[in-house]
Amino acid sequence: MPHETPLLRFGVIADPQYADLPPWLEMDRYYANSLGKLREAIGALNGEDLSFVVTLGDLIDRNWESYDPVLSAYEGLQHESFLMPGNHDFAVAPDRLADIHARLGMPAAWHDFSRDGFRFIVIEGNEISLFSAPEGHPRRTLARERLATLRAQGAINAREWNGGIGEEQFAWLKETLEQARSAGEQVIVMGHYPLFPENEHNLWGHERLTDLFARSGNVVAYLNGHNHAGNLGRNGNTWYVNFKGMVDTEKENTFAVVEIFPDRIAIIGHGREESRTLPL
Template sequence: FFSSCNSMADKPLFSFGVVADVQHADVEDGLDFFCTTLRRYRGAATRLNEACKHFQEENVDFMVNLGDLIDGKSRTPSPETKDLTDEERASLIWENNLVPCFERNGFQFWNPKTSNEGRKFVHNVVGNHELYCFSRQNLAQKLFSNSNNNRHYYSFIPHPSFRIIILDSYDFSTLNGGSEETSAAFSFIENKNPNDIRANVDWFVGVEGVERRWVPFNGSIGDEQLVWLEEELQIAKKEDQKVIILSHCHLCEGVARPGSLAWNYDRVLSSLHHENCVVAVLNGHDHRHGYLQDNKKIHHWSVPSILESADGAHAVLDVYADRIEIQGGGEIDSFVWEL
């Protein structure tokens, strides 16, 4: 089920590029949340541009960003931006430093109102750092060119035999933008975590295993989205489609550090298992490589972060009827998943 990649003669059904956790900001390098890993904030945009250029050269059909394209530090004022709001400062970084990486290499952000015929779209998964920087309405306009829809989950069909489902793992979270919803989310996880999660303290003290997921930088898939997901899986099953799931937070224990799990990962995973049509789940968020094939033969992959990789971190996935070949770039290795 998991082997090193080797060249095979047949042509893939479709191919796509993947990046995760770029977290670009125009600030000096610094350490991560645990003060153990160097984060290269400015250099992340350069690594992103290199990834997009590689995807263009490989002639992928589309590319995927698994969340956290921008870092929350993009709200930090400088002498030139001190009179702007936090969101305006982040917007400057987004438009001037990030969007050009895609556009100069022939990619554009997905627009649900535009046909994808002849276009190379970027499909964006929502991460916590996007929500640190932007309201949901403004984020929808930036990611999907659609300011009238605050829903950040959808599906598309890259080939008649495959369906890709993009989930919003911050559907219910402390970051969802409404004061009542935010308060409800804080109250919900305060009952799960003994630490003061509203303060700038170590939220993991005395918390072990999957209980470490109850922190503000995670979230959950809401009830309405779960119903939609189950309907999508039923349709895929009926149409004999294999399904690839994209989510920022992780949906299976053991793939990555438990502090990266969605709050209701177990409920979502149960839904993924039910129709027996999901073949792979791709996540960002943890910043480290992680892999697990669960008891329903679903491949779960935690994609490494560009932000913390000196040589870049990106991959091209060539999707066949019976396998997915991952062609690694930068610090990502190459390997094959049998389906």
């Protein structure tokens, strides 16, 4: 007999990628239309009983001024909101790069929080990238080296629009998973970049994280955006759910409500997002 009352419910939005720009028709991206879609999604999510709503990155497509209209749309959200940046959120003037996490109201670039016996971990896959730090910064230099190594290996995710995490963040992630296990908490990790299945959009060094999650054994799901087509996979005990990008298509929306039960995760898709039942 399946459990009927969820332990936890939360909303998910991915890749609104707003900008006051004409559409990129070849990619089916309608940047300016995302404001209306965002307001529609927020209206629908306000009608749900939710612990919080998470947005999995790429709130804007480019330009610092794009943040004002997007973040003003979020002011209508009646639930607690967790925002994180994607690669496009760093497409701003170099002197603004250090302000992105604060602009999104984040307590830190990577952080965790607990809700109803679950630990949620937010990772920052833009940390080591060609866009999150100004030219000449050590992180930018490290990103060039990592990308060159991946290209030499023929990796399909050796792309300038992907990123990775540094050693300090990886050590923190490992320690946070251990703390959650000691506390008897199951974990849901959230980030912008996919980790699994193999895809050209995947985080640089994704295998290290999927191996860590498999060893840890308490990560029930990893949630991400970035690949606007969406994706789904399972590796070990962990479901990898890639939510579809809101910016795609002229009119159709996409967002979701996630319900966690003792024996399954239910995803209630809206618009283009698929509904799924993922057994635990």
